[in-house]
Amino acid sequence: MEQVVATQIRVGMILKVDGDLYKVNKTQHVTPGKGVACMQTKLKNIFNGKNLEKRFRSADRVERVSVMTKPMQYLYDDHNGFHFMDTETFDQITLGIDFVGDKKWYLVEEQTYLVAFYEATPVDIELPTTVEFTVTLAPPEIRKATASSSLRPIEVDNGMTVQAPAFIKEGDRIKVNPETGEYVERVK
Numbered sequence: 001m002e003q004v005v006a007t008q009i010r011v012g013m014i015l016k017v018d019g020d021l022y023k024v025n026k027t028q029h030v031t032p033g034k035g036v037a038c039m040q041t042k043l044k045n046i047f048n049g050k051n052l053e054k055r056f057r058s059a060d061r062v063e064r065v066s067v068m069t070k071p072m073q074y075l076y077d078d079h080n081g082f083h084f085m086d087t088e089t090f091d092q093i094t095l096g097i098d099f100v101g102d103k104k105w106y107l108v109e110e111q112t113y114l115v116a117f118y119e120a121t122p123v124d125i126e127l128p129t130t131v132e133f134t135v136t137l138a139p140p141e142i143r144k145a146t147a148s149s150s151l152r153p154i155e156v157d158n159g160m161t162v163q164a165p166a167f168i169k170e171g172d173r174i175k176v177n178p179e180t181g182e183y184v185e186r187v188k
Contacts, residue, residue: 002064006039006056014046014116014123016063017054021046023124030055046123049098067116067123074107087112095122105160106131106178130175130184133157138170151183 009015013024022043031037036057043052056062072084072093081094082104095115099122100107106127107113114126133156151163162176164183173187 002066003061004064006060006062007058009039009041014065014067016065021065021118021123022052065118067118069114069116071112072115073112074109076109084115093122103127105158127178131178132173132175132187135168135170135172135174138168
């Protein structure tokens with residue numbers, strides 16, 4: 001394990017805090033007018049999903065856990081969880097529904113994702129920066145609605161609802177940002 005100064009904490013790092021593993025979801029460096037500067041963090045427990053807000057003084061040292069990533073192909077999901085296969089050894093693992101959480105909307109069957117492991121335990125799934133979907137339901141465009149760039153809810157092939165511009169129609173392919181769930185662009 002590697003010790004890092006609190007000011008080096010970044011989003012996405014996995015830290016060992018009070019004996020548990022946490023993923024850093026948000027950081028903010030706070031420098032009050034009086035007192036010691038600190039790093040305010042929002043952490044999520046990897047195993048039970050509980051959130052923790054923790055403030056570290058700038059001089060504090062925290063344990064950064066080193067993880068190993070493996071390319072794993074997403075196969076399918078069922079009532080047991082989400083099934084992945086190691087692309088090198090063909091071993092299969094099942095990740096729980098709670099572990100995957102909202103990332104389930106961005107998993108596409110037969111696509112390869114990087115799964116991070118701490119020792120032999122999976123701790124995270126790295127999603128690509130954008131995911132492509134086919135629009136299955138788009139309400140008709142409202143004519144003469146020109147006040148601003150109006151967004152409207154559309155449905156994509158996995159059942160997820162996305163806010164997209166009015167020119168998007170059924171059958172179009174669009175890119176969505178998995179971090180925010182927002183429409184990025186139409187695929188040409």
